[in-house]
Amino acid sequence: MGTKTVKTIEDIAKLANVSKSTVSRALNDSSLINPETRDRIKAIAEEHNFCMNLPARNLSRRQSCTVGFVTHSHQCGFTVEDMFGLEIMSAIGSGLDELGYDLLVIHMKPRDTSWAHQYFDSGRVDGFIMMKTGRGHAYSKLLSDMNAPFIIWGVSEPEINGCTVTGDNLSGGILATEHLIRIGRKKIAFLGGPEYDLEAQLRQKGYETAMKNAGRSIDPKLMVNGDYLLDSGIAGMKHLLEKDPDLDAVFVCGDVMAIGAIEVIQKSGRRVPEDVAVVGYDDLAIATFNNLPLTTVRQNIQMSGKLLAQNLVQSIKTGVVTHVTVPVELVVRKSA
Amino acid sequence: MGTKTVKTIEDIAKLANVSKSTVSRALNDSSLINPETRDRIKAIAEEHNFCMNLPARNLSRRQSCTVGFVTHSHQCGFTVEDMFGLEIMSAIGSGLDELGYDLLVIHMKPRDTSWAHQYFDSGRVDGFIMMKTGRGHAYSKLLSDMNAPFIIWGVSEPEINGCTVTGDNLSGGILATEHLIRIGRKKIAFLGGPEYDLEAQLRQKGYETAMKNAGRSIDPKLMVNGDYLLDSGIAGMKHLLEKDPDLDAVFVCGDVMAIGAIEVIQKSGRRVPEDVAVVGYDDLAIATFNNLPLTTVRQNIQMSGKLLAQNLVQSIKTGVVTHVTVPVELVVRKSA
DNA sequence: CTGAAAGCGCTTACAG
DNA sequence: CTGAAAGCGCTTACAG
Numbered sequence: 001m002g003t004k005t006v007k008t009i010e011d012i013a014k015l016a017n018v019s020k021s022t023v024s025r026a027l028n029d030s031s032l033i034n035p036e037t038r039d040r041i042k043a044i045a046e047e048h049n050f051c052m053n054l055p056a057r058n059l060s061r062r063q064s065c066t067v068g069f070v071t072h073s074h075q076c077g078f079t080v081e082d083m084f085g086l087e088i089m090s091a092i093g094s095g096l097d098e099l100g101y102d103l104l105v106i107h108m109k110p111r112d113t114s115w116a117h118q119y120f121d122s123g124r125v126d127g128f129i130m131m132k133t134g135r136g137h138a139y140s141k142l143l144s145d146m147n148a149p150f151i152i153w154g155v156s157e158p159e160i161n162g163c164t165v166t167g168d169n170l171s172g173g174i175l176a177t178e179h180l181i182r183i184g185r186k187k188i189a190f191l192g193g194p195e196y197d198l199e200a201q202l203r204q205k206g207y208e209t210a211m212k213n214a215g216r217s218i219d220p221k222l223m224v225n226g227d228y229l230l231d232s233g234i235a236g237m238k239h240l241l242e243k244d245p246d247l248d249a250v251f252v253c254g255d256v257m258a259i260g261a262i263e264v265i266q267k268s269g270r271r272v273p274e275d276v277a278v279v280g281y282d283d284l285a286i287a288t289f290n291n292l293p294l295t296t297v298r299q300n301i302q303m304s305g306k307l308l309a310q311n312l313v314q315s316i317k318t319g320v321v322t323h324v325t326v327p328v329e330l331v332v333r334k335s336a
Numbered sequence: 337m338g339t340k341t342v343k344t345i346e347d348i349a350k351l352a353n354v355s356k357s358t359v360s361r362a363l364n365d366s367s368l369i370n371p372e373t374r375d376r377i378k379a380i381a382e383e384h385n386f387c388m389n390l391p392a393r394n395l396s397r398r399q400s401c402t403v404g405f406v407t408h409s410h411q412c413g414f415t416v417e418d419m420f421g422l423e424i425m426s427a428i429g430s431g432l433d434e435l436g437y438d439l440l441v442i443h444m445k446p447r448d449t450s451w452a453h454q455y456f457d458s459g460r461v462d463g464f465i466m467m468k469t470g471r472g473h474a475y476s477k478l479l480s481d482m483n484a485p486f487i488i489w490g491v492s493e494p495e496i497n498g499c500t501v502t503g504d505n506l507s508g509g510i511l512a513t514e515h516l517i518r519i520g521r522k523k524i525a526f527l528g529g530p531e532y533d534l535e536a537q538l539r540q541k542g543y544e545t546a547m548k549n550a551g552r553s554i555d556p557k558l559m560v561n562g563d564y565l566l567d568s569g570i571a572g573m574k575h576l577l578e579k580d581p582d583l584d585a586v587f588v589c590g591d592v593m594a595i596g597a598i599e600v601i602q603k604s605g606r607r608v609p610e611d612v613a614v615v616g617y618d619d620l621a622i623a624t625f626n627n628l629p630l631t632t633v634r635q636n637i638q639m640s641g642k643l644l645a646q647n648l649v650q651s652i653k654t655g656v657v658t659h660v661t662v663p664v665e666l667v668v669r670k671s672a
Numbered sequence: 673c674t675g676a677a678a679g680c681g682c683t684t685a686c687a688g
Numbered sequence: 689c690t691g692a693a694a695g696c697g698c699t700t701a702c703a704g
């Protein structure tokens with residue numbers, strides 16, 4: 001606690017010679033107050049640099065004006081999804097800030113589900129934001145069972161009964177593939193995500209759509225799955241080059257896999273982008289810092305974070321459940 | 337709010353046929369309670385999956401058990417310091433979690449200082465954690481003027497009157513340079529940080545110490561300053577190669593600058609590490625994902641985060657101001 | 673060891 | 689439009 005002498009609305013009340021009810025109304029811009037009294041009180045508050053006690057207000061209003069960002073512990077160093085999650089968290093923070101909500105970081109342990117009760121039933125948060133994870137469905141059920149508002153970064157599914165925000169994966173796949181077609185590539189391979197992954201499925205559908213639209217045939221030999229990690233980019237690319245050494249382009253569904261793929265291509269004696277052009281996905285910070293800057297599909301992280309914030313708060317206040325898809329854009333750098 | 341029927345200690349009190357004072361004591365493991373009553377009450381609470389209202393408890397105890405992590409808005413995309421900050425934030429979160437404290441993300445706007453009052457005087461946080469920034473001193477003064485406990489990631493300075501935690505920059509500089517000496521390099525250059533930067537000064541002193549210990553002379557021609565950004569790594573390395581085309585190693589004070597430096601070295605027709613060995617600093621995620629994995633000095637982010645959490649909480653509780661230096665280690669990969 | 677009461681700093685019907 | 693009072697859900701001296 002600070003050292004100031006004017007710390008409660010009661011102190012202000014005394015200074016202004018009114019009741020604390022009136023001070024409360026003034027500071028909250030209630031309609032039940034004489035505008036002149038209000039301005040006088042506000043001036044006094046201003047003059048004393050008064051900040052009212054928010055926890056007390058929230059207790060009284062039975063809300064916390066705080067949202068929990070659910071993340072797992074990172075004992076074992078960072079993976080890339082973590083990086084994406086951290087970048088978006090920052091954007092969520094700005095979004096919430098504008099709405100008068102705070103962002104609390106919730107660290108859940110691997111097989112633990114108590115965080116949900118611990119944070120919601122204790123009144124510490126009014127709702128949750130989660131990145132899509134393997135356990136997405138389980139957590140979704142957990143939260144909806146306790147009637148907690150929440151929003152998930154990921155494609156909406158019938159099993160998930162909360163809000164969702166996701167990038168436009170279909171358009172992303174189309175943009176990436178059309179770019180490779182436009183620059184004259186003949187044999188365009190596809191290095192995707194896990195089969196069950198809805199995002200990856202849509203990106204693949206985008207790839208197929210663009211190919212068909214361009215009158216190209218779709219060759220299953222040129223398609224392989226990965227798991228977004230570096231090693232699977234390496235393995236996937238090796239596999240593709242074995243199956244068809246003549247391929248001259250590849251759309252890789254994630255930036256980290258793309259970096260692995262580029263490594264393999266270069267080690268095989270081929271040049272990027274001259275011999276094989278590579279387009280990634282996500283536009284993580286590493287896409288720029290990589291010493292062969294990546295041409296990639298940018299997820300609009302700023303907008304996504306803002307939408308996650310806005311729609312969750314809306315859901316908290318009104319119960320409305322929304323699903324939104326955020327546009328993506330192609331960023332052309334050096335790799336394609 | 338959830339849908340459960342047992343929501344307050346009063347509900348538990350009724351079920352257990354005791355007063356809510358007693359329930360409070362039981363749940364808080366007070367010594368002023370009969371162990372049997374305590375266990376009985378705890379069992380009832382457990383059975384009903386009871387979570388007590390933390391904001392109410394905190395209001396009563398006049399604390400928030402919450403710490404603010406001060407970060408600026410990232411409207412314009414991410415810089416590398418941001419990445420470091422985000423990684424460490426995650427570690428701080430785990431550390432606080434173990435101490436029963438929550439982590440709140442505070443977004444401050446560029447020239448705004450109101451966040452300090454807004455979060456501290458309003459009782460939303462009990463203290464602050466900040467990354468070192470150019471404005472470190474100003475913020476430090478702001479916070480100590482309001483008597484707010486805080487901790488800064490950075491070298492301690494007389495002007496900063498709060499806790500600090502920093503990596504062992506001197507040892508880091510020595511480790512990096514000794515490695516280059518050990519692998520037989522003759523002309524080892526130094527690409528540093530800004531002159532005013534204390535961390536950079538210590539890393540430079542480490543470089544000089546290792547050189548002297550090995551009986552090497554220190555050649556000012558082989559030393560140049562940067563600002564941790566990619567472009568300054570590029571410019572700095574060009575400068576060094578012009579001044580002495582024969583250099584066969586360089587210790588770069590930051591991973592991102594190191595990536596820029598490698599690019600320049602390779603474009604000049606030299607190979608890394610065969611012709612010029614490069615050691616970076618920080619071991620950011622990009623050090624691994626880079627397609628020439630970086631040999632670098634790793635900051636122990638996990639431990640640093642934990643120490644930031646522990647020492648801040650200690651300072652909140654006891655007022656003790658601590659300064660700690662965290663060990664670093666050399667990670668040998670491909671670039672040297 | 674236990675309970676009744678006052679208090680944490682706000683909000684908000686209720687009465688005027 | 690304003691104030692006195694009750695209440696948000698806890699904690700903690702105080703009295704027993």
